[in-house]
Amino acid sequence: MARPGYPDQFRRKVLDLVQSGRSIADVARDLDISTETIYAWRRQDRIDRGLAPGLTSTEKTELATANKRIAELGAELATHRRARELLGKVVPPKTVRGDRGDGRRGTSGPGRRPGAGGV
Secondary structure (H helix, E strand, O other): OOOOOOOHHHHHHHHHHHHOOOOHHHHHHHHOOOHHHHHHHHHHHHHHOOOOOOOOHHHHHHHHHHHHHHHHHHHHHHHHHHHHHHHHHHOOOOOOOOEOOOOOEOOOHHHOOOOOOOO
């Protein structure tokens, strides 16, 4: 239950009041919070205790952290791609030794070694 807004201790006390038999409507009215908020806390508490299916609070936190990191890496990759694109317009690509310019490697013409491939 790591959502900002209410401290975990407060949430735990609210859930304890509900579990002790008080109605959610009464607790919500007395503490001036939404009934939907209490229902959501109760649902997440049941998931965290393994009584209902769903992502636990820990799993949700890990997933949010992973998604944030993925977004950061995506932005970094986009920056690198853009930089490569801009540099490609300014700096010609390096030629590889033996590059004939036709996509095939090796030398051509008179400097070619006899018997090195070919017909």
